[in-house]
Amino acid sequence: MSVLSTEDEGKFLMDIRGEQIGIVTEIDPIEQVAYVDPEPSLTNAWIQSLGRGSAGEDDLEVPAENIETITDSEVRVDADLSSEA
Numbered sequence: 750m751s752v753l754s755t756e757d758e759g760k761f762l763m764d765i766r767g768e769q770i771g772i773v774t775e776i777d778p779i780e781q782v783a784y785v786d787p788e789p790s791l792t793n794a795w796i797q798s799l800g801r802g803s804a805g806e807d808d809l810e811v812p813a814e815n816i817e818t819i820t821d822s823e824v825r826v827d828a829d830l831s832s833e834a
Contacts, residue, residue: 751816751824753781761823762811773824774808781813783824 762770762785771787817827
């Protein structure tokens, strides 16, 4: 399990195969949950990358126990979530 922080907002969420799932819109550091927009528009992705966005009602919730690693540009879950699986 990785520890999530608000600095992870704006990063890409990737599955274990390296497939992009969406972009992290908001982090709840207390509950350790990442909110992910699975289909961000170009404008929304840009706003999120600046850390200025917020979670929308259609965002996915990803608990920290499902996150394998966190890098400077991505958050990677421990599952294969691609549509080909």
